[in-house]
Amino acid sequence: MDDGGGDGPGTRVTGEPGRDTSSATSRVAKRDADVVRDALGVGIAVGLSGFAFGVTSAGAGLTLLQTCALSLLVFTGASQFALVGALAAGGNPYTAAAGAFFLGVRNAFYGLRLSQLLALPRAVRPFAAHWVIDETTAVTLPQPTRRAARIGFTVTGLTLYVLWNLTTLVGALGAEALGDTDAWGLDAASPAVFLALLAPMLKSTTERVTAALAVLLALGLLPVLPAGLPVLLSALAAPVVLFVTGRRKIATTVVTQGEERRR
Template sequence: MTAPPISGRADADRPQPPHPSRSRVVRDALGVGVAVGLSGFAFGVTSAGAGLTVLQSCLLSLLVFTGASQFALVSALGSGGSPFAAAAGAFFLGARNAFYGLRLSQLLRLPAGLRPLAAQWVIDETSAVALAQRDRSRARLGFTVTGASLYALWNLTTLGGALGASALGDPAAWGLDAAGPAVFLALLAPMVKGRTERSVAALAVLLALAALPLLPAGVPVLVAALAAPLVLAATRRGRDGRGGRAGQAGTASGEAGR
């Protein structure tokens, strides 16, 4: 009887797919940068509708540069929320970028002098493109092209949206005050895939709606953030319960077989 091949050796013997060409990495990165960068126009319109000046809108895109946090901030301000509550909601949404940074620092291994600059581009899109590559060189290329194109276009379209909204007058009269929530939902919808994600989203909506008439504007968003730990705790408890019942059933069947 022939012994089965060692899995690691078998994997090594299999033909590996070729590395994507550098031109393909650039093309994919530009596609992501352009597609997402155009959303800056909606942010500029929303920011102007919330009462921010063109300069303030542009500074947010230049210095914050994370779409979900920016939309959350101006939406809370536009609905009358306090600056503290608006900033807290934006902070919690942007905190995920710190975890991206931990992973990318090991993958990219950029020189120390470039790391503070690269940190500004650590967002969902640049992380996704970089992590999809199979070697460090292409990961760096994908990260750089995505970050540069997205940063440039996002800031240009923010300026265009803010100027356009200012020229139109009162954004609420044109229904542009709804642009922020609509785009925010469009950004989140593709992420709601599994059962756990759907449960978190549903509970977050219920918590926000329940808190809306009771708490100041901007605070219901923070309350909705409790949905994630509540659902995860319930899921873990359910798994532990099923594991305990399975163990008891196994013990009972063993006793019955003696």
């Protein structure tokens, strides 16, 4: 009887699974490390932009408490910049809040997808929902496994939330030391960071055309409408582009079917 101590089948059978398990563990560890690296990169890069928000918010007349509360409780950069940008331009607070709200609605649609992918316990979901933003979605969705998706979401969300709020505080405090923020040209920080956050999301031709039309609408309406309203009305770009795209697809389909029938 073979006791498994030699080079017989027993040794090879017990040895191969061990090597396979070790290899699989190494692959998982490497994949986790890659996800953490990517998540930290996104969290740190975007989190530092909180400084610009803090300065812009203080320059718009918000107090230190109000500025920090926005980052702590709203925590969606585009909406925050839209709000303080409209207020800085002298817009109505309710109109500014409405524009910020509509920009933030997209996060609800992100949440529908992420809730299925992450499958978090019910008790955790209300807290995780606060971190459903562009950056966490961008890192989470490409992950091949649920484990990797959860790591990407958690690391990105935690890093970004902590850094964004810390740099918001520093920016708001720094604005007081800088004095008149308009003299430093920091009024350009809001649109610059907003565009930086938006640009990576425009991947298809339809998205780029929609964004370009929205910009043209906003710029065209800016001189004739109160601050805040041009941003709201620029949202009309989406249904216009979708309508035109839909008509073009229908026309292409009709032409294609006609050619097939003639053949």
